[in-house]
Amino acid sequence: MNEMTEDVAVVGGGAAGLAAATRAKETGAERVLVLDRNSELGGILPQCVHTGFGLHHFKENLTGPEYITRFVDRARALGVESKLDTMVLRLRPGGEIVAANSPDGLFKIKAKSIVLAMGCRERTRGALGIPGERPAGVFTAGTAQRLMDIEGFMPGKRVVVLGSGDVGLIVARRFAVEGAKVEAVVEILPYPGGLARNIIQCLEDFDIPLLLSHTVTAVHGAERVSGVSVAGVDEKGNPIAGTERTIPCDTLVLSVGLIPENELSEEAGIVLDPLTGGPVVDQHMETSVPGIFACGNAVHVHDLVDHVTETGMTAGSSAAKFARGELETLRNRVRMRPGSGVRYVVPQIISGDRPVTVYLRVRNPVRNATIRAGDIAFPLRAARPAETVTLEFTERRIEKLIGKAELEVGMEEQKPVD
């Protein structure tokens, strides 16, 4: 088996991986290699042809391809190496990767540090357990998007979308723009998952009905989808008897959640946070295994690519430092714990003596709330579970953390949105 040596090896060449690779190179790593399963760099972004990317990072409104091209170009200019159509098969603590591709066969990479940026995958019909027949025409949103925007095909003409997160809304609009009829977007919760602007721009502008507090209860069709049953749900999300009706359609698109991809992390013995589905990371984005860092949607599912990029940059510079033996170990390790009304907090471990950006998600929609982290209060005007809330632990704020080993981050006051 051939063996390569690298300073930093990055698993995954999407937004997180490219941010990590470029930043590692910029901060002095000599040999940086990105491994990706796809035929091109960029992860999911090349198929996200809508705008809304880069508002934070570039202060510009870019499409997915435009956003990621900047990183691809930057990586090339810096001399970041990449191996595409390449599958990482094994990851071992101590920095050994086994990968495979056609030209090289099986090969080993010894890296001084490793960045995990595998992204996430979509929840499927099977994971939801939607009963019914098993016809062709059931797609996850990302697959439908890929078929339309990369492969140039129409996966359906008469569509029901389950899930009203931003991905679901945007894919509903893509179908409508392509001339397909979107019969409905169905949402199990009593409020839409996506941003208010997307409800207007993706649904209202295209006359697509939004069915709140509804779910798909069965899929019909022997060969191709012929329809789906939808029903109203109670507060627990269970279908209400007697409310079921069938919507004729040829396609069901599922946008029902994303799951961080961490099969490799698990194999390497990296500790995962059951709340995020991703590795427990510290302020450097270092995992429980020294020298292995993680970033982007592999750590937790982000709402904005700009945040993914931020975590990638942190992981990249940390990995470069680690490769040189210069990464300062955190003298203080403050374990963050989600408190009332908070689903999770990332990073799970902060230094408590250096500024850090902390991301969290709320459990329920809130308005005019306060998030309290020990003695620090962060006012929160409004937040919904689908959005990432960013807390800046500035120099001034973290002074209040000195001497703490644990920090609960919770909602002080909760006002559920109607």
Place this chain on the structure above:
Amino acid sequence: MKADAVIVGAGIVGSTIARELSKYDIEVTVVEKEVDVAFGSPTKANTGVVHPGFDDPPGTTRAKHCSRGNALWHEIAREVGAPFEEVGSLVVALKDEEIEVLEGLKHRGDTNGVPGLEIVTDEDRLRRIEPNLNTGAVAALLAPTAAITSPYELAMAMMENAVRNGVRTCFETEVTGITVKQDRVRGIQTTKGEIETQFVVNAAGLWADKISSMVGLNRFTIHPRKGEYYILDKKAGSLSRHVIFPTPSPISKGIVVTPTVEGNTLIGPNAQDIEDKRDLATTRDGLVEVWAGACKLIPSIADKRNMMVTNFCGLRPEPDTNDFIVGRSETIDGFINAAGMRSPGLSSAPSVALTIVELLRESGAELRQKSTFNPMRKPMDKPMRILDSGSAQKLIEQDPDYGYVVCRCEHVTKGEILEAIRRGATTVDGVKFRTRAGMGRCQGGFCGPHVLKLMSEELKIPAQRVTKRGGESRILLGGAKELLRGGDSNE
């Protein structure tokens, strides 16, 4: 077209008979209404358990064939390179009253010649051999010869070997009639034309009663019994070591928890007698029943809801006779039934196939053994499963396509997908069932578009014509912008 014998149905029974007949100097054609081997629901959605043979009342045809079939499969599965593992089974008693039922089963099994049956009452030993078993279990019938296989891979392997030995297959070919002259089979009419033949073997599964009625025989009916299943993520591991059965009910062996040959846990099936042989829909209530049934045997399944990969259902072909119908027609020469092959149909198939050979001889078929018969089939190469062997590297050097992983969840390479197409896959499911591409936790979300492209290239058809499993099950409904141009993309 002409054939010496026509087998109706390419499920596990038809495939096994085809392979048995391919040992002889006789022209055999298999007609199947589905697009591929094993695509009918009794084989595709089968638990994949090769039963030891203790369930079947002594004296029944089922009892005659099951334990013999079990013994035969050990050798045949190896020859055709299909997965087969003798993991053993446990029928579990959760109440003292059920022990009596276990004793009854053991007695039956002993009578049927099932080797090694034992009732385990030592609870420590039960825990040791099956660590996740419900602690309330008071006893279990241990059957060491129970085995697991992949039902569709097994059927596909059997048919592939049969075809290599000269059998012809006609897919998407539905039988519409059987020509009988002077009480003798003369031919078989299909949606793709007539085949002249002297012998028809009816292995039509759910539709065997319909085929039989085509020669004017209405001695039995087949009704569908629906069984629903869940399959769990490999990450959850095999939650049981054995095939675990509850104490059986009068109509069913019950909801089983079993490891699969791939290292998943499979749970199901329930047993729902229905009317419609085309009803392949899982139901909310049925799935709830399956989950609850599994939790009774292996309680830790309760917290594996997030490990569901998919749910599906199959229909068992239940004969009103409650027994297999294996025999020559008494009135129509050349018509032979391998019908009503309910559970343990898969287990019994090789034994039934031997009987079919005898029945053909009795009906006047000349069956001479062929010297050219090759019992061996080379299994598919799966380089990513044998990473440490060194032979994976060699395989990739010979064919670089084996280095390119297309299905990331199941680590299936481009080489395997192309090989599956060469071995007869014409649909996305055909590739899936031969390679496992798309069977993992992302359910084809990532590899689906790629598999589509490979199929389009390899089969030299437009991607829009690639189907999930034949008929109108197209994956794509047109090209981009077609709808905007007002064109109907159905063509």
